[in-house]
Amino acid sequence: MNSSRGKPKGNPTLVAALKTLKRLQEKHDGVVEASDLKDDEQRILLVETGFLRPVMKGWYICSSPSDNDADTTAWYASFWAFVSGYLGKRFGKRYCLNPEASLMLHTGNTTVPRQVTCVTIDSGTSKVDLPFNTSLLVYPDKNRVPNARVEVRGLQAWPVAEALCLVGPSFFVNNPREAEIALATVRHASELLPTLLAGDKMVTAAGRLAAAFEFVKRPDEAEHIQKAFAKLKITLKLVNPFELAEPTITPSKERSPYVLRLRSMWAGWRQDVIDVFPPAPGIKQQAADYLAQVQERYVSDAYNSLSIEGYRVTDELIERVASGDWNPDGDSQHNRTRDALAARGYYQAFQAVKESIGKVLAKNNAGLVAKRDHHEWYAELFGASVTAGIVEASQLTGYRRGPIFIRNSMHTPLPSDALLDSLETLWDLIETEPEASVRAVLGHHLFVFIHPYFDGNGRIGRFLMNTLLASGGYPWTVIRMSRRDVYMKALEAASVQGQIKPLAEFIAQEMNEWSPERETKNNAKG
Structure with missing residues (x-):
């Protein structure tokens, strides 16, 4: 973080600069040319406080004051908007x-x-x-x-x-x-x-x-x-340019590239998951016994849960700067309140997921259960924050209506206008997939790949994973915070390099490694 960043208190100059930046952000998708900011003092102040980051001479992107110089998030989120703006301005x-x-x-x-x-x-x-x-x-x-x-x-x-x-x-x-x-x-x-x-x-x-x-x-x-x-007296020599063993997309009238991509990923990856994941044990326990084991893992699961957040200039931020209620280094009291509400929401969502798992154990189709219930999980996850006035109730009524990005990832989640078709495809793929391991691994990854919500996608994705694991009799699996980097790299390998095996292997390892005693010891060390 730049050492020149201080803690403004009711700073009217910064407020004015942020209002200007918000207008430019909405007009140019977070990309700003120097000539767009007529006031040099505003530009300098926005750079010093970390709201603008230089890309090249005369060009900037919106960023977060909490970002350090190695943080790639703002650049990856703005990449295509920058290329579009730069080429359009030049040519x-x-x-x-x-x-x-x-x-x-x-x-x-x-x-x-x-x-x-x-x-x-x-x-x-x-x-x-x-x-x-x-x-x-x-x-x-x-x-x-x-x-x-x-x-x-x-x-x-x-x-x-x-x-x-x-x-x-x-x-x-x-x-x-x-x-x-x-x-x-x-x-x-x-x-x-x-x-x-x-x-x-x-x-x-x-x-x-x-x-x-x-x-x-x-x-x-x-x-x-x-x-x-x-007709031109030319006989073509047919040479297949693909090195694939077989195609991953079956002929259809579907034209959405996002839907076709999901189908291709599922078909191309399912055998890789089957090859590295242990065979499904099947549902052998009584539902009550299985759910009791799920509840036993609640504390560990909640402790290890993580969230991935984005950052944009909002009216709320401007109001906080105007009132002096903003700290570029973070507000500890605000964070404690947010964390407490997140913990309460996680508990309520966990209970809702347990109810869904009960339906799966009763031999209901896991894909249909998740399709019908995941909105309820999400509502419970953020219900306490809505009650406290931190999250707008309208955010719980459906999927995101704008762009989002994943911190330090080269993967850009799907545009909002592709969400409904893409999710419908995902639920269809899960419903018709015969292998529980494939349902769980690919269902989890592709849900996070789509990123349908503004926040909570990782938590809902892991709830989905565990609901689908239950359909094969696999145990509830905790993704440990101690292996967060491995987990994130595995997700990135799937999204960016097209390699699903690292994620399938990782989930299988986490499933086999967890025990109450080991987790208690790890948490004590933390």
């Missing part, structure tokens, strides 16, 4: 992301990339170095900027069909999930033909895409491409 619409980056955006990839490549109509070549080893590569090539560009997340991009024709075979090897999703969003092969028939250089691409359609079980599209070239 207007006279640019386009390259085909690879275009497809990553179209297919709902949620990972912040290390480098984005942008092609311009007229400019020099440059590499813009950005925070935390990210960068923007810009080079001119008017022939690689299409006339019919589309806007995705405020960025100029190639249409899906054209981009698929232009990416090389390595894209299908390095990004198979995105390649499958892109193919699934193409309704008919005729969308590809204007690009594929444009010149001799596209014959290889045509053979590659025809083979790709055959691989994903859409032979009619493969045949359509071959017949179009046959």
Whole structure:
């Protein structure tokens, strides 16, 4: 934390600066250019107090005063908004992301990339170095900027069909999930033909895409491409660009890239979970005995529970600064109150989850139980905070209605307009999955991956995990605070690197390692 940050008391200058920043934050998604802040004194004050963080000369992002220099959260949360703002300011619409980056955006990839490549109509070549080893590569090539560009997340991009024709075979090897999703969003092969028939250089691409359609079980599209070239007396050589053993998306009319991604992740990961997780023991105990063991673990589970919070300038914050009731280093009394309410809410939610587990033990479908009951868990989790006036009651009525981010993660949770379809897909996948281990591991991860609430996603995700573990007779599993870093790295490996095994292995280890005696000893050490 910057040493220059003090504790303002009713600071009217900071209040005015925060009001300006709030307007800019809402207008530009947390990205601020120096020229947007007409008052240099406000800009300097916001940087000194930690509400603004420099990105490059003349550009800033909104940040938290509690962030240190190594905290990546604000940058990852603002990455795409910054790229959009910077490119728009510098080039207007006279640019386009390259085909690879275009497809990553179209297919709902949620990972912040290390480098984005942008092609311009007229400019020099440059590499813009950005925070935390990210960068923007810009080079001119008017022939690689299409006339019919589309806007995705405020960025100029190639249409899906054209981009698929232009990416090389390595894209299908390095990004198979995105390649499958892109193919699934193409309704008919005729969308590809204007690009594929444009010149001799596209014959290889045509053979590659025809083979790709055959691989994903859409032979009619493969045949359509071959017949179009046959009319020109060209016989295509079909070379499957995928290295997957089998496709992870079955043909359907679904076009949402987020829904397709969830289905692909589930199909592509389920065998990995089965391979590393112990076989389900089955429900052998009486429900009362199982629930008694669940209750035995309550204290340990509550002690180890963690939350992940985001940060934005709000009207409440501005009011606290205006009244002098704000401390950049944190308010110990406020934190104690919040923690006490969180503990009470956790207890009430835990009891609600136990009731849901009772339904599962009575052989009700675990996915249906969780689908129907998870809102009740959430309401109980924050009920005490609503009563105390800390949380608005409206926040308990549904899912978040805006963006959110996960601290220090390169994964960006799904946009709010994708939540309902994505959650409906997740419940369907859980309901129809025959293996309890897969239900629990993938159900937990994908719920957190979606991040449907503004707060409490991790706690609800672990409640979901344990409800689904119960469906296979597995014991209630405590994720220990002492292994928090391992847990977070495993979640990140799944969300960013597409590797689910570390998380499945971690949960299996936690399930086998817990005991009341060991946990009492660990807590005493803490």
